[in-house]
Amino acid sequence: MFVLPLFAVRRVERVHSTAFTIALSITNWHQMRMILRLESSLDASDNFCCALRDQLKRRGRTLKSLKPFLSTCFSEVLLADKDAGDHLGGLGLTHGFPGDTKKSKDANKINYWKKYMRDYGRNLTLARLGNFSKLVRIGLPNRLRGEIWELCSGSIYYRCMNPGVYEKLLEDHKDNTSLSIEEIEKDLNRSLPEYPAYQTPEGIETLRRVLVAYAWKNPELGYCQAMNIVVSALLIYMTEEQAFWTLNVLCDRLLPGYYSTSMYGALLDQAVFEQLVRETMPILDEHFKRHDIQVSVASLPWFLSLFLNSMPLLFAFRVLDCFFLEGPKVLFQVGLALLKVNGEELLKATDDGAFIDIFKAYFLRLDEHLYPNGKTARMRSLTRFHHLMLIAYQDFPNITNEGVMDLRRSLQSKVIHGIESFTKRSHLRNLKETGKLNKEALAAVYDKYYSILFYHGQEGVSQASLGYAGYVEFLGSMAAWCLPPKEPEEDDEGQDEESSEEALDASPVLVQPYGQEDEVKELAALDEERRLRLTQRLFDAAKDEETGQVGFQRAVVSTGELLGGDLLTRIDYFFHLYDVDSDGKLSQAEFDTFCDEMAYLVPRVLSGDSLVEEEAWLVSLRDNAVRYADPPPDSDDGVTSAEQETSEHVFYISLPSFRMILLAEAPLERLFDTDLAASFRLEQPPQAYNVRLGREIFNALWSEGTKLAEGVRRMAVSPRRGSVRSRTDSTASRRGRKSTLAIDTSAERLGVPTVTVQRTDDEASDGASKRSTDGEASGQRSPAASPTSAGSEAMSEVDMLDEVDRLLNELGHGDEEEV
Amino acid sequence: MADVSDNTALSGSPSVPMKPVQVKLVLLGEAAVGKSSLVLRFVNNEFQENKEPTIGAAFLTQKTRVEDKIIKFEIWDTAGQERFHSLAPMYYRNAQAAIVVYDVTRAASLDKAKSWVKELQRQANPNIVIALAGNKVDLVSDEDDDLHPDELDGDEEANEDGDDMPITRQVPAEEARAYADESGLLFFETSAKLGHGVQEVFNEIARKIPIDQMLMPSRSGRAGMPGSNRIDLNNDGQGIGGRGGSCAC
Ligand SMILES: Nc1nc2c(ncn2[C@@H]2O[C@H](COP(=O)(O)OP(=O)(O)OP(=O)(O)O)[C@@H](O)[C@H]2O)c(=O)[nH]1
């Protein structure tokens, strides 16, 4: 990948244009010149050039304005041959880096990187050409590790474009707390305890700030165990701000959904991994199936903690180097290699425990030499870790990031389904009471409830329970009578009169056949008022007194009262619904309200042909009420009931009387016996499924990708992430004095011309002379002008090249697999 | 500790051929209540002040003797954070025993423990032996701690992490015991730090496991499982991490 932020471009010139191709000479901030040869139709090339020109004109800032940013990059200090002291780096600077720097040839590596960066740019202008990948794969030097990580992951661009954001997040929330913050606190002194810095207040504070800032940046994700381990590892090599932005890139892009509250991303990648095992190592897979061994009992922690809590740190960092360089596929390659190198042992394992133990033992022996008595020094120096990485690259070259994405896509619905049904099961299991609902009804109520909750949550903050509107919608998704009558098609919006009339006609409302328009309207308004009162009543009965909301538990119980139970329990429930003062009896006023609302409910619930004229049963209901009503309890108490005596029909209805009155009325009996319950439709609308998680996953897997692409597009010349492939020109010298960068044909599909970058010694010196005329050359080293190192440095470079050479062979065929 | 660290150390004693019986045991409970610490105490007889949180799950084994039999515990120590919950079935499937841990200084952790118990009773192996363990009693070792919470600082094993706030017991032993009795659980209060009660939990579980049924002809593997222990492909016990479809509810 090759990204050149627009603001890092100093000048662009057209060169070498022929009748068929255009070439651009781009000089970047660090005074390096590269030639882009556009290998495409002239039209397309012209378009590209115009777009580039416009973008360059519009760019807000130049690298010059980013001096403060550059001063935070260790590479600048390194190339200026200054001493950064213990600034510009992670905790390792003061607390030491894990491992033996002599053994890892740290100084040599630094020199080699110095050279590389003089030739190919640094920080924002670094181009990944030549031996870049190899230099990363042999293990990064401690001092540069943080910066190369942020370069490879792309987090450097976020940090560069968002100055001050990290500090501001911390400042803005310094007095706030949340569940995530509590969870972070629990883990602070449990993060990489073997690394001494995390036993000091300074180290813990550093870790706390990064995790807390992220939890506020992304409150929906918050904090997930394993992030503490990953971040504490990053912080050994990175500053807080670097680690913060790298964590962002990890969560959003490299490990999408891993640390989310459902952890679907981690589960999805386990499914992907298992699929890859099946495809690449069928014998092992067969064995695991036979013995009911679940690969993910071992592999899940590998992925979640990027091997940091499985391998000794030193090796885990080497894997991380490759991971940031090449993306998530590396985790899969290393995982597969782990199974492969332990294959024989694994075939002897007959349960999960033995399976997991094999890896535990293996990880402890990663530093062992494979051939201590080998013939050549090179053989003798080969460790198990080298071997593992060799297998990872050599035996699984076909694992690509694109392939992983494809598998993620094809497996996601299965995984989402699994999570959905699990979440559902545990929600249902955690119900304190299931009310009067059976298992099927419970499951249906769950789906309805959560899909409504989701839709309501979308508008504002996501909620954990429903308010009145949501609850009515929830009931209405099962029983249509809870909702206002449906408007007919909205095609004649202008005609208010007509459309409202049509609404009434179209709705199942009992319209008085003799009704005049006004009467019809009046009646509709009355019915709507009854509906509002009835639903409010149902909501009030269901809601939690404290919160005034209906949580899932209450939704279950209240729905159960309506559609579960039997005739008598439903009658009892209604009695309580209308016994507003809960004195155990219905006053006349309460009973009147009941009758009124039944006038709304009954015609809508009873099936068609059994409808009785409203008047008839309502009248007889009222008559019966008077007949069966209990006498006022305190009828002889003249003083207090004086008010009541002024009204003619003072009566009270107790629960038994209420039952009797209702049962005497055929329509009501049927309402409570069967039809009310039957008015609830529980079957699942197909689209309601997976809405929540589906959205979450969709967002993470795709829009995160686009977000990033947009961000990058804004600042980069590179037309589209991932479309630029680099290869070493076959005639190029190993030192990469000449190299070619080509944008492959996939770019063509995106409407972007193919670009080839060629940089030769001549051109570079050419560039150098140009620069001197620009008069801006002060302090900048041009690649061609960089003095050849003297004496000792040259020696170590030879060593280094040997090491590289060795790894070129060892780690296989370099980064050319795409070409 | 008188743990049996390997098979040979024991094989001399009785005349019965000593073939260890494997028992799969799972630890569940809220984050940071001390699950891993309990296991570490039982297996290695050590305590680490800053144990890393468990990611996914950890696996350890330890043998212990009950009467004349040797039990080999295969211990699955799970991650406690809520979002790891959906992974748990992957670890408790086929478990014959479970230790559900809470922290006596945090009432909320008992609630979480109760919900684990409920889940196990519904979803796990029906004969599973469950123990409830209230951990970190060393933090409240002052017997009548409710009366003298301040004196804790003078305690020899005073906590190092709670610098300003004195740590008080939030879950009375009687309350937890009552709950355990009513739900048919074994109950212990433990301190992984001091080693109190740890061996006892495992021993008591070992005693409660129907070993004789388990000594059936089948070889090592899942010798412990009465009847078939193949995963039931579409049943509740199957977590989402597992293969096979999970059923709807
Ligand atoms: N005082 C005291 N501290 C304990 C005890 N047991 C554990 N701890 C501490 O509590 C913290 C959490 O312990 P862990 O064993 O990692 O907890 P866990 O339940 O495994 O946590 P997760 O893996 O995150 O679920 C550590 O800092 C331990 O040192 C105990 O008995 N007494």
Ligand SMILES: [Mg+2]
């Ligand atoms: Mg743990």
